[in-house]
Amino acid sequence: DAKTTQPPSMDCAEGRAANLPCNHSTISGNEYVYWYRQIHSQGPQYIIHGLKNNETNEMASLIITEDRKSSTLILPHATLRDTAVYYCIVRVESNQFYFGTGTSLTVIP
Amino acid sequence: GEEVAQTPKHLVRGEGQKAKLYCAPIKGHSYVFWYQQVLKNEFKFLISFQNENVFDETGMPKERFSAKCLPNSPCSLEIQATKLEDSAVYFCASSSIWPYSNQPQHFGDGTRLSIL
DSSP states (O other), X not given: OOOOBOOSEEXXXXXXXXXXXXXXXXXXXXXXXXXXXXXXXXXXXXXXXXXXXXXXXSSOEEEEOTTSSEEEEEESSOOGGGOEEEEEEEEOTTSOXXXXXXXXXXXXX | OOSOEEEOSEEEEOXXXXXXXXXXXXXXXXXXXXXXXXXXXOEEEEEEEETTEEEEOTTSOSSSEEEEOOTTSOEEEEESXXXXXXXXXXXXXXXXXXXXXXXXXXXXXXXXXXXX
């Protein structure tokens, strides 16, 4: 019952923007999209979330398509410390998180 | 505290033994969640609490797994008669008011359970 699909891996050059895509074609109207990342085996770290409008904070930007079937996380200037597994998550009405299988992002010097 | 605190960091048990994991949510957070990460990238929701009440237990195995969140105590996840397949990292998360807010869940660093 996967609610999100992500590419398994991506590379990005240091200093360039990293664009991580996510498909969530079965998302319901009131379900939010969250992005987290996991570095090594630490706990998932919150990045950003949104419902239907684009969002930006000090870490990243989130672009959600008008039909809400997909979104893109943008790290504007990737650094080596951004190497991690990035999870696109749908939060359902019960507040439960449905994790995707994540994208392993490698930032290359 | 300002972070979700999970103890112990590592727990080793022989097959058939009991395992008990603890989670102290961020002070003031009303919701607590437990997730299991078995394979490297796969998270499975187990159970959530609103204060001391079970909110959603749809992910909890029917047998051997139980959880509690009692007032003035850390929340706990207990596994009776552990099996090899229970080996995983168990994450706890907490969040503030919902459904009137869309506050994110804050995760602890997990407890790595190894069943030998």
